[in-house]
Amino acid sequence: MLPNVPKVELHVHLEGTAPPELIQRLAARNRLRLPERLLNEHGRFHYGDFLDFLRTYDLAASVIRTGEDYRDITYEYLRACAGEGAVYVELTASPDHAALVGLSDEEHLEGVAQGIRDASREHGIEGRILISAVRNFGLEQALRVARYAASLPHPYVVGFSMAGDEAGHPVDGFAEAYEIAAASGLGCTVHAGEWSGPESVRAATRLPVTRIDHGVRAIEDPWLVAELADRGFVLNTCPTSNVVLGVFDGFEAHPLPRLRDAGVRLTLGSDDPPYFGATIGGEYAVCAVQFGFSDDDLLTITRTAIDAAFCEDALKADLHARVPATTA
Ligand code: ADE
Numbered sequence: 001m002l003p004n005v006p007k008v009e010l011h012v013h014l015e016g017t018a019p020p021e022l023i024q025r026l027a028a029r030n031r032l033r034l035p036e037r038l039l040n041e042h043g044r045f046h047y048g049d050f051l052d053f054l055r056t057y058d059l060a061a062s063v064i065r066t067g068e069d070y071r072d073i074t075y076e077y078l079r080a081c082a083g084e085g086a087v088y089v090e091l092t093a094s095p096d097h098a099a100l101v102g103l104s105d106e107e108h109l110e111g112v113a114q115g116i117r118d119a120s121r122e123h124g125i126e127g128r129i130l131i132s133a134v135r136n137f138g139l140e141q142a143l144r145v146a147r148y149a150a151s152l153p154h155p156y157v158v159g160f161s162m163a164g165d166e167a168g169h170p171v172d173g174f175a176e177a178y179e180i181a182a183a184s185g186l187g188c189t190v191h192a193g194e195w196s197g198p199e200s201v202r203a204a205t206r207l208p209v210t211r212i213d214h215g216v217r218a219i220e221d222p223w224l225v226a227e228l229a230d231r232g233f234v235l236n237t238c239p240t241s242n243v244v245l246g247v248f249d250g251f252e253a254h255p256l257p258r259l260r261d262a263g264v265r266l267t268l269g270s271d272d273p274p275y276f277g278a279t280i281g282g283e284y285a286v287c288a289v290q291f292g293f294s295d296d297d298l299l300t301i302t303r304t305a306i307d308a309a310f311c312e313d314a315l316k317a318d319l320h321a322r323v324p325a326t327t328a
């Protein structure tokens with residue numbers, strides 16, 4: 001049973017939302033053979049460690065070829081989220097992955113935007129877009145993506161983010177991309193403290209960001225945890241992703257409850273749902289079942305996510321109005 005509270009998700013990678021059956025459908029529609037080793041004998045995505053996961057992610061993304069494909073992925077994900085009681089999702093979209101298959105930035109963005117419009121009309125869920133760079137594609141590409149994001153007056157593009165191989169490509173090297181994005185008025189977030197330790201989270205706090213994706217390994221430095229709490233940074237945490245990928249040995253080792261108790265502002269995300277057997281509703285259930293959060297605690301998480309969202313104030317007010325004061 002999923003907790004009966006409105007849910008908000010700020011940390012999910014759009015290509016990573018497409019389950020194997022959708023990837024197979026898109027491959028067939030685009031007359032492509034499914035990449036070898038993409039799926040295991042159970043029909044699930046096949047990967048070993050984190051870098052292998054990133055390779056599998058790129059392989060799956062390689063069959064997403066058209067604006068219509070992006071529309072379908074977006075629509076189907078938002079529909080599933082609405083079915084679990086989600087009211088708002090920020091989708092991390094990667095123009096680099098679209099460019100790799102020859103899709104223009106415009107076709108990519110318009111496909112995602114159409115999926116958001118359709119899901120909003122049919123399922124009452126709102127979506128917005130974070131334009132994301134991939135750090136292991138290099139600084140030049142990150143700068144291109146940041147300039148592109150900064151050049152966009154698009155009502156659905158509200159932020160800039162960066163994912164990819166954190167350990168191999170430290171945060172510090174990308175400050176210029178963040179300056180460009182932030183100067184244009186976009187909200188900024190960055191993956192840090194997943195595959196590197198507190199020093200990476202500390203470097204993230206020197207960027208013009210208000211949110212950090214994961215950030216959980218800040219727990220290794222109590223002074224940093226206190227600073228995150230004092231300065232009001234929001235960590236977009238993904239407990240199931242962390243446990244499945246092996247950042248922590250199990251939910252009992254996950255620092256989410258300790259971060260919460262230290263006053264750090266937290267939200268929940270599914271990261272790459274079908275890869276990890278996660279959903280946004282499932283992350284709320286993990287918090288309830290594994291960490292003992294009450295429904296009122298979960299409402300606080302939803303309110304934190306709305307406050308930390310990068311969308312316009314009018315939408316935030318609408319979203320807050322959909323969250324009851326208490327579940328009691
Ligand atoms: N890209 C997709 N999922 C990711 C994750 N969990 N960490 C870093 N980059 C990602």
Ligand code: ZN
Nearest residue numbers: 163191213271
């Ligand atoms: Zn992520």
